[in-house]
Amino acid sequence: MTRFGKREDSLGEMILDAATAAVADAGYDEFDAVYVGAMNPEGFLDTANIASVITDYLGFVPAPTLRIETASSTGAALFAAGFHAVASGDCRRVLIVAGEVMSRVSTPEATALMAQVIDSDERRHGATMPGLAALVTRRYMMEYGLTREELALVAVKNHHNGLHNPYAQFQKEITVEDVLNSRMIADPLRLFDCSPITDGAAAVVLSAGRGLARVLGIGQATDLVALQMRNDLTHFPSTRLAAAKAFRMADLTPTEIDTAEIHDAFTSFELIGAEDIGLFPHGGARRALLDGETTPEGRYPINCSGGLKARGHPVGTSGLAQIVEIVLQLTGRAQYPYPSHARIGLTNSVGGLATNNLVTLIGAAE
Amino acid sequence: MTRFGKREDSLGEMILDAATAAVADAGYDEFDAVYVGAMNPEGFLDTANIASVITDYLGFVPAPTLRIETASSTGAALFAAGFHAVASGDCRRVLIVAGEVMSRVSTPEATALMAQVIDSDERRHGATMPGLAALVTRRYMMEYGLTREELALVAVKNHHNGLHNPYAQFQKEITVEDVLNSRMIADPLRLFDCSPITDGAAAVVLSAGRGLARVLGIGQATDLVALQMRNDLTHFPSTRLAAAKAFRMADLTPTEIDTAEIHDAFTSFELIGAEDIGLFPHGGARRALLDGETTPEGRYPINCSGGLKARGHPVGTSGLAQIVEIVLQLTGRAQYPYPSHARIGLTNSVGGLATNNLVTLIGAAE
Numbered sequence: 001m002t003r004f005g006k007r008e009d010s011l012g013e014m015i016l017d018a019a020t021a022a023v024a025d026a027g028y029d030e031f032d033a034v035y036v037g038a039m040n041p042e043g044f045l046d047t048a049n050i051a052s053v054i055t056d057y058l059g060f061v062p063a064p065t066l067r068i069e070t071a072s073s074t075g076a077a078l079f080a081a082g083f084h085a086v087a088s089g090d091c092r093r094v095l096i097v098a099g100e101v102m103s104r105v106s107t108p109e110a111t112a113l114m115a116q117v118i119d120s121d122e123r124r125h126g127a128t129m130p131g132l133a134a135l136v137t138r139r140y141m142m143e144y145g146l147t148r149e150e151l152a153l154v155a156v157k158n159h160h161n162g163l164h165n166p167y168a169q170f171q172k173e174i175t176v177e178d179v180l181n182s183r184m185i186a187d188p189l190r191l192f193d194c195s196p197i198t199d200g201a202a203a204v205v206l207s208a209g210r211g212l213a214r215v216l217g218i219g220q221a222t223d224l225v226a227l228q229m230r231n232d233l234t235h236f237p238s239t240r241l242a243a244a245k246a247f248r249m250a251d252l253t254p255t256e257i258d259t260a261e262i263h264d265a266f267t268s269f270e271l272i273g274a275e276d277i278g279l280f281p282h283g284g285a286r287r288a289l290l291d292g293e294t295t296p297e298g299r300y301p302i303n304c305s306g307g308l309k310a311r312g313h314p315v316g317t318s319g320l321a322q323i324v325e326i327v328l329q330l331t332g333r334a335q336y337p338y339p340s341h342a343r344i345g346l347t348n349s350v351g352g353l354a355t356n357n358l359v360t361l362i363g364a365a366e
Numbered sequence: 367m368t369r370f371g372k373r374e375d376s377l378g379e380m381i382l383d384a385a386t387a388a389v390a391d392a393g394y395d396e397f398d399a400v401y402v403g404a405m406n407p408e409g410f411l412d413t414a415n416i417a418s419v420i421t422d423y424l425g426f427v428p429a430p431t432l433r434i435e436t437a438s439s440t441g442a443a444l445f446a447a448g449f450h451a452v453a454s455g456d457c458r459r460v461l462i463v464a465g466e467v468m469s470r471v472s473t474p475e476a477t478a479l480m481a482q483v484i485d486s487d488e489r490r491h492g493a494t495m496p497g498l499a500a501l502v503t504r505r506y507m508m509e510y511g512l513t514r515e516e517l518a519l520v521a522v523k524n525h526h527n528g529l530h531n532p533y534a535q536f537q538k539e540i541t542v543e544d545v546l547n548s549r550m551i552a553d554p555l556r557l558f559d560c561s562p563i564t565d566g567a568a569a570v571v572l573s574a575g576r577g578l579a580r581v582l583g584i585g586q587a588t589d590l591v592a593l594q595m596r597n598d599l600t601h602f603p604s605t606r607l608a609a610a611k612a613f614r615m616a617d618l619t620p621t622e623i624d625t626a627e628i629h630d631a632f633t634s635f636e637l638i639g640a641e642d643i644g645l646f647p648h649g650g651a652r653r654a655l656l657d658g659e660t661t662p663e664g665r666y667p668i669n670c671s672g673g674l675k676a677r678g679h680p681v682g683t684s685g686l687a688q689i690v691e692i693v694l695q696l697t698g699r700a701q702y703p704y705p706s707h708a709r710i711g712l713t714n715s716v717g718g719l720a721t722n723n724l725v726t727l728i729g730a731a732e
Contacts, residue, residue, distance in 0.1 A: 042406055042408055042479075043409070047486060048405070048406060048483045049436075049482070049483040049722070051436055052588055052589075052591050052717065055588050056588070056721070060588075063587075063588060064586035064588065064722075065588055066435070066436050066443045066447060067434070067436065068434060069417070069432070070432050071414060080432075081432060081450070081451075084450040087454035087456065088451075088455075089453065090584075113408075113414070116408055116415070117414045120413060220399075220430035221428040222421050222426075222428050223418075223428060225415070238428060241428050351418065355415060356417060356431060
């Protein structure tokens with residue numbers, strides 16, 4: 001992974017850095033295919049045909065390549081597609097790379113590109129991604145008695161966790177006061193409730209042979225795009241279904257998870273995600289947060305890496321970056337506090353406004 | 367498939383029409399995943415998260431979905447990814463849909479969006495997709511003694527073939543004179559040497575069980591993005607490697623192909639493609655064209671459907687549309703002249719300026 005943040009280098013340079021590290025870990029540099037994840041290089045960078053461009057830049061021509069995209073869960077869907085290529089027997093070794101450069105366009109332009117992701121009718125009426133996330137958050141707060149101050153604790157925890165993550169965009173503590181005093185984005189969400197605009201790349205090698213870690217389960221599911229069409233704003237059925245499928249494939253249950261990286265693009269999403277994957281009953285994530293159960297030392301550590309909130313959220317990269325963080329934890333190489341006994345990790349990636357979510361289960365090498 | 371052309375309906379409506387036909391053919395309507403191909407709905411339609419949007423519109427929520435993109439070979443890469451999902455055992459039935467709406471933006475805007483696909487340096491110096499294709503064409507003409515009039519015969523043949531294809535954008539004959547008198551696009555390519563700007567959708571059902579046809583082989587390979595970096599302008603090594611892989615997987619040789627749909631986005635590409643897949647030696651496609659060997663009645667029928675030239679070229683769709691045409695031919699349902707004995711068909715799809723090419727071999731059901 002590269003360090004995330006506002007970077008000066010190109011998408012190709014970032015991905016080359018990440019890929020070089022992954023290739024060094026793998027111990028070989030020949031691949032049957034290169035899978036590329038990017039959400040919108042056409043819009044953010046005025047560059048298309050990105051799979052070919054990256055594969056050429058990395059020096060892997062004539063290897064087959066393709067680009068995968070599922071909005072903000074792109075990196076996780078990419079990993080799942082690479083898994084299919086290996087599991088099919090067609091490929092033995094696949095290099096999986098994801099990257100996004102979001103900082104070259106202005107913030108209003110970036111917001112407009114992100115708003116392309118939501119329902120076109122809701123967008124026409126003025127909704128943006130944070131605007132819809134705010135509706136979800138307000139309803140969740142009302143439904144489960146979560147206060148504004150308590151919600152801020154998610155950001156405080158994740159900034160604290162990111163303090164020692166060398167890949168994190170933000171390596172600084174924040175307080176509840178900082179969150180409450182930060183700029184209003186979409187009531188009740190303030191600036192420090194939202195993941196930032198970020199550049200960054202990640203890479204993983206998937207192979208049919210032994211490696212640093214094992215894919216135990218992958219689940220994916222979709223939801224209706226329009227938020228107004230859903231029965232319940234406070235949970236994401238796409239995560240629930242994805243988790244059920246991943247756990248079934250892995251023959252595991254939520255209680256067996258040692259560490260989880262959950263898509264906290266907005267603070268409330270961490271609570272919702274933790275409940276949807278089955279770590280807590282509905283509304284139970286609040287109590288766990290207040291009791292410190294989701295800290296690295298707690299029973300259910302969530303976002304030991306700092307999450308999207310502190311590490312940053314290059315949209316096409318985050319789903320893969322979460323998997324990299326889990327592998328770093330399972331192999332004892334994470335530089336931030338995490339449960340050192342961890343043998344099984346989970347990632348949850350949210351595409352769009354929870355329209356295309358994935359859950360991935362990674363196990364330590366046998 | 368929908369009829370191709372300038373259409374008034376939405377991307378969702380088009381894909382729904384194509385998917386409905388495919389589902390009717392398959393005889394079931396439950397799928398483990400929906401795979402979506404589109405080259406640039408963000409740019410052409412100001413809409414992102416397209417896999418979720420389409421899966422919702424088709425009524426397949428909560429099925430997993432993802433979007434695949436490889437520039438103008440998107441439809442073929444999509445098919446290959448769907449094949450991997452089924453071959454991996456993770457999915458038994460996958461609905462594969464591709465669509466592109468190109469006509470909502472102006473022609474200069476469409477040209478600019480297509481130019482995002484080529485090498486950024488070459489583009490900065492003024493190159494466009496047809497401009498680079500013109501360089502390739504001029505060199506090919508010089509190398510193999512192909513005249514301007516002879517090149518026009520590709521367009522004449524394919525327009526003639528498209529006459530009775532109900533899906534074709536153009537159902538009219540043209541003459542060599544028409545080609546030579548059409549507007550200059552990039553010397554030596556004139557308007558009638560170039561595939562048009564097109565809206566259209568296609569759909570295929572892939573399953574682990576028996577169906578109307580069988581996937582025999584799939585091959586894919588890449589090339590350097592910058593044309594200036596290549597050793598030979600007159601052939602596309604990415605097609606050669608893709609064909610070799612597909613033939614190896616199928617245990618077939620080029621002489622066993624009964625019908626081929628070859629990516630004729632520009633007239634010269636049909637000749638180059640036919641040589642690269644091994645139907646003719648280098649420079650041999652000219653003689654075959656002049657001798658009528660590539661007509662539906664000839665030894666090596668190419669683009670019996672009318673090809674991209676007459677059917678039209680919705681960029682993300684064409685690779686899948688070629689496969690649909692082959693299936694229609696193998697199942698005796700094509701409405702245009704084609705070899706009625708055909709048991710084995712080939713498609714060749716070209717991504718970008720031949721940077722990401724695929725060859726797919728489809729066989730009649732056993």
